[in-house]
Amino acid sequence: MREPKGCRGFIVRFVGQSDTKPARVRIWDTRNNVGVYLSYNYHGTASEQAQEHLESLGISVDGIMPTQAGLFLISENFDIKLTKAVNNG
Numbered sequence: 001m002r003e004p005k006g007c008r009g010f011i012v013r014f015v016g017q018s019d020t021k022p023a024r025v026r027i028w029d030t031r032n033n034v035g036v037y038l039s040y041n042y043h044g045t046a047s048e049q050a051q052e053h054l055e056s057l058g059i060s061v062d063g064i065m066p067t068q069a070g071l072f073l074i075s076e077n078f079d080i081k082l083t084k085a086v087n088n089g
Helices: 046-057
Strands: 008-015 024-029 034-039 063-067 070-075
Touching (some): 008 046, 046 070
Antiparallel strands (some): 008 024, 008 070
8 A cells, every 4th residue: 555645735716805905815724724815816717826826935735626715726845934925035
């Protein structure tokens, strides 16, 4: 039997606009129990925007699974922290 790989999960949800805030994309890191909100860019879907953001940070997306809580993105990367800003240095 093959040994299963450990994975890190991110829950992605679209958050509609309110009276005080614009539409946003929420990415929640289930391993580290932290999340970020990104302004929704209206180019593609929330999951595409979340995947682009994670990959811009160096976090590869190795799988996608729909859930009742939102879309679940799966990564084998455990090293890079989820942040809102892209680290260019």
